Amino acid sequence: MIFLPIFRSCQGRIFLLVLLLLLNVNVHYNTPNMKLLFDQNISFRVLRLLPDSFADCRHVRSVGLNDCDDAKIWQYAKQNGFTVVTFDADFFDISILKGFPPKIIWFRTGNLTTSEIAESIILNYANIATFIDNPDLNCLEIE
Numbered sequence: 001m002i003f004l005p006i007f008r009s010c011q012g013r014i015f016l017l018v019l020l021l022l023l024n025v026n027v028h029y030n031t032p033n034m035k036l037l038f039d040q041n042i043s044f045r046v047l048r049l050l051p052d053s054f055a056d057c058r059h060v061r062s063v064g065l066n067d068c069d070d071a072k073i074w075q076y077a078k079q080n081g082f083t084v085v086t087f088d089a090d091f092f093d094i095s096i097l098k099g100f101p102p103k104i105i106w107f108r109t110g111n112l113t114t115s116e117i118a119e120s121i122i123l124n125y126a127n128i129a130t131f132i133d134n135p136d137l138n139c140l141e142i143e
Contacts, residue, residue, distance in 0.1 A: 037082035049118035
């Protein structure tokens with residue numbers, strides 16, 4: 001996006017991305033709630049940077065699963081209707097063995113700041129909504 005460098009601060013870029021998301025909200029107005037469960041390898045602070053359309057998102061820390069193994073996180077996500085957001089390839093491996101739900105959003109980008117993760121989630125809103133709606137897909141890779 002060419003216009004992002006205009007906003008020097010991270011907060012300015014987040015504001016712009018939220019504004020863009022609000023302008024396009026009618027495209028996926030009837031999508032299911034964005035119930036994303038952020039894995040422990042993503043900062044809990046990411047939740048503060050996401051707009052209201054992500055109000056049902058949680059971090060493993062906020063649901064008492066910090067430092068739990070992937071199997072417990074997987075089970076919690078399955079029982080509570082969450083899609084797991086992670087940098088961890090292990091969740092993809094579990095989905096191959098056990099099937100889905102839960103669905104997986106797998107960041108394959110290398111290290112990102114918390115703000116960059118939030119920006120990516122916001123920019124990929126339509127892709128994430130389509131992915132969650134599609135019963136045949138188990139993993140969305142973000143590169």
